[in-house]
Amino acid sequence: MIIDYAAIGLRIRKLRRQKYWTQEKLAEKAEIAPDYLCRIECGKKHPSLKTILLLADAMEITADDLLVDVQKRSMPVMGADERSLLAGCTERQKRLVLTICRNLKDEMIKYDGT
Numbered sequence: 001m002i003i004d005y006a007a008i009g010l011r012i013r014k015l016r017r018q019k020y021w022t023q024e025k026l027a028e029k030a031e032i033a034p035d036y037l038c039r040i041e042c043g044k045k046h047p048s049l050k051t052i053l054l055l056a057d058a059m060e061i062t063a064d065d066l067l068v069d070v071q072k073r074s075m076p077v078m079g080a081d082e083r084s085l086l087a088g089c090t091e092r093q094k095r096l097v098l099t100i101c102r103n104l105k106d107e108m109i110k111y112d113g114t
Contacts, residue, residue, distance in 0.1 A: 006043030007070045008052070013041040015059055015066075029058035 016026050023041070027034040031054060039045035040055075047055070049063075056063045078086075086094050 003046075004070045005040075005046045008047065008066055009041040009043045011066055011070075012037075012055060015061065016041075019059065026055070026058060030054040 012026075016023070023037050024034045027037040030037070030051075032051060036045060037055075040047050040051070052063050052066055056066055086097060089097065
């Protein structure tokens with residue numbers, strides 16, 4: 001799982017601007033340094049969960065409001081055969097199929113190695 005910190009920063013900036021607040025005002029309310037907030041908004045710093053909660057509380061929103069859709073899934077590149085095999089499967093089913101394939105591959109390597 002990959003977290004899109006740039007998206008978090010952009011969302012913080014957007015919500016801050018909707019309130020017509022400066023970075024200094026939000027930083028003061030969240031009790032963090034203004035330059036740290038600036039780097040978060042630019043995606044250069046990765047805020048901790050505590051910082052995300054402080055920012056959300058300061059803006060009177062939930063952490064969900066800041067974190068929605070910021071998770072990137074790292075899926076390996078698949079060919080057409082693999083995509084068609086997994087088409088129609090739920091995420092859980094896809095993970096199960098991949099786990100079975102990995103285990104089968106490991107067993108085949110052991111078998112071929114003996």
